[in-house]
Amino acid sequence: MSPPIHTACIIDDDKTCIYVMQYLIKKHQLSERILTYENGQLAIEDLTRMLHLGENLPEIILLDINMPVMDGWEFLDTFKRIRGSVSSPVKIYMVTSSIDDRDIQRCKSYPEILQYVVKPVGIDHLIELFRS
Amino acid sequence: MIKNLLNESSDGFWDWDLRTNSFLVSQGLVELLGVSESEITGLTTLIRMLQDDDQEAFERALNHHLNTPNSRPAKMVLRLRHRSGDMIDVLFKGLVLDRDSEGTPLRVIGDYTNFTALFSMEEELQFRNENLQLVNKGINAGIWHWDVSSGVTSWSDRLFEMLGYQPNETETSYDIFMNQLVHPDHIEKLRSNLDDYLNHRGPYRIEFKCLCKDGKYRWFETHGAAKFDKDGKAIRMIGSMLDIDQRKQLEEKNLRSIESLTSGNQRLLNFAHIVSHNLRSNAANLFNLLEIFEEAEEDQKLEIRNLLKANADQLLQTIEHLADVVKIQTQLESKKQLLDFESVTNRIVTGLCETINAANIDISSDFHHAPEVECVPAYLESMLHNLISNAIKYRDPGKQAICSLTSKQTETHISLFCHDNGLGIDLDKHRHKIFGLYKTFHGNSDARGVGLFLMKSQIESMGGTIEVQSEPFIGSTFTICFPITS
Numbered sequence: 001m002s003p004p005i006h007t008a009c010i011i012d013d014d015k016t017c018i019y020v021m022q023y024l025i026k027k028h029q030l031s032e033r034i035l036t037y038e039n040g041q042l043a044i045e046d047l048t049r050m051l052h053l054g055e056n057l058p059e060i061i062l063l064d065i066n067m068p069v070m071d072g073w074e075f076l077d078t079f080k081r082i083r084g085s086v087s088s089p090v091k092i093y094m095v096t097s098s099i100d101d102r103d104i105q106r107c108k109s110y111p112e113i114l115q116y117v118v119k120p121v122g123i124d125h126l127i128e129l130f131r132s
Numbered sequence: 133m134i135k136n137l138l139n140e141s142s143d144g145f146w147d148w149d150l151r152t153n154s155f156l157v158s159q160g161l162v163e164l165l166g167v168s169e170s171e172i173t174g175l176t177t178l179i180r181m182l183q184d185d186d187q188e189a190f191e192r193a194l195n196h197h198l199n200t201p202n203s204r205p206a207k208m209v210l211r212l213r214h215r216s217g218d219m220i221d222v223l224f225k226g227l228v229l230d231r232d233s234e235g236t237p238l239r240v241i242g243d244y245t246n247f248t249a250l251f252s253m254e255e256e257l258q259f260r261n262e263n264l265q266l267v268n269k270g271i272n273a274g275i276w277h278w279d280v281s282s283g284v285t286s287w288s289d290r291l292f293e294m295l296g297y298q299p300n301e302t303e304t305s306y307d308i309f310m311n312q313l314v315h316p317d318h319i320e321k322l323r324s325n326l327d328d329y330l331n332h333r334g335p336y337r338i339e340f341k342c343l344c345k346d347g348k349y350r351w352f353e354t355h356g357a358a359k360f361d362k363d364g365k366a367i368r369m370i371g372s373m374l375d376i377d378q379r380k381q382l383e384e385k386n387l388r389s390i391e392s393l394t395s396g397n398q399r400l401l402n403f404a405h406i407v408s409h410n411l412r413s414n415a416a417n418l419f420n421l422l423e424i425f426e427e428a429e430e431d432q433k434l435e436i437r438n439l440l441k442a443n444a445d446q447l448l449q450t451i452e453h454l455a456d457v458v459k460i461q462t463q464l465e466s467k468k469q470l471l472d473f474e475s476v477t478n479r480i481v482t483g484l485c486e487t488i489n490a491a492n493i494d495i496s497s498d499f500h501h502a503p504e505v506e507c508v509p510a511y512l513e514s515m516l517h518n519l520i521s522n523a524i525k526y527r528d529p530g531k532q533a534i535c536s537l538t539s540k541q542t543e544t545h546i547s548l549f550c551h552d553n554g555l556g557i558d559l560d561k562h563r564h565k566i567f568g569l570y571k572t573f574h575g576n577s578d579a580r581g582v583g584l585f586l587m588k589s590q591i592e593s594m595g596g597t598i599e600v601q602s603e604p605f606i607g608s609t610f611t612i613c614f615p616i617t618s
Contacts (some may be wrong), residue, residue, distance in 0.1 A: 016417040016439045097413035100405040121275030
């Protein structure tokens, strides 16, 4: 069975979290390619470069909220801007350890976020995110 | 004829003809005395009805006029006993109308004018005046009076005293009061409140600050009421002024306490969220790592083991930070002491000397403007340690790093300044979260995002403030304000 998607993107400052998700995605063959970034700024820089080269954006982004330099919210605002009229669908999931109601409420004001996922993300849940 | 006239008169007339010994009285006199006409048989009846003290005086005065031709009519104030027992004040006048050639009186008339109402009105006025004076003293308020049309103003002695003056020591005109005594920030609201009141929009009642003789402003509250003419224009106005400075200061203190409590609560709530966030992320990592550990290849197991250790370390650190923050509350109970900036700084610098040398940072201090501060010892050490460590950690590797510490004293605060020429922080982007827990801005691997949070908690728990000015690649200046207690 071929992976359901071509490129996945993980933006998280927690190295362990990136390692575990990468491991699970590879093991269950959920994506052919995985891009990882330690914060929103690094992701924006690379995604901007890809847009300029005419490359396809990742089909799925797993986005953390609390990160240094540029957090998840700032990433979303900036991403919306640089993406402009590029219409290829990107599934964005907020993946965070925060159960702060202010974050949950704020998430609702971003229609591009498909789901608010609280860590730890179990393997079944991860597969569901990729296949849905 | 004369009888008819007497009956018509409401005043107390009598008419005594000595030749016929007829004694006529007016209906007014009958009513004044409360007796029947037949009971009044002559002057002796009238004399009997006088208050004892007045009987002899009356006789003496009347006899003098009767026996002395060309003398002035008898005239005196008397008290009569009304049949009901009430005393009545009257003005008596007695006049000989006719004498014979020898000068012997032939006819005498008398007149009683009832004074009781006037007397009681005067008593009432005196009573009210006394009441006003007592109220004046009793309410402890200053009273002002303003004649709107003429502009003449007057103040009660108490009002002068409240502002620290002797009675009439300073001018009280509206202009001087408004422009020289009222605090500049309050002139406008006082004016518009007065304007509203004089135009019948609401009551005249306002709180404001007023300059006292000692050069300090105090809080007062004034109420007033005006008398309006038939066109609704104010003629004059009277008001009271109360010293509410103590109440106001208490209110302000309460407000500050509430603010401090609210911000403390907010801080604790944020702290709880952050701790839960960090504990959760470590716990989730440990959970996930253990899950994949079993099935992982041998070479992966080594890396997973390293990650397990890193997460266990982080977990421990989070718990230590938790203890640090809890310590702020418990340390606050330990007493503030007068501490010497210089010696605490020297101790910190000595402790950090290896790091300082490695970073080649130039640390200088000058505390001569305010050498000492009252502070919880552990807080001052912790704050100076954090300030200096931050200056080292976030120095700009492109230039000779400097960090200078200075202090200043104002009437209410002692300020500590820490200035560096390091990387700085983009405050336009990060101002709202710079003092947040676990907020880091530079992607430094050794940034914890705890130091500034701790400093803010420490200084705020002592009623002080911390602020920062910063520009990326120019540097930062942290200002910590310690309140001076009493």
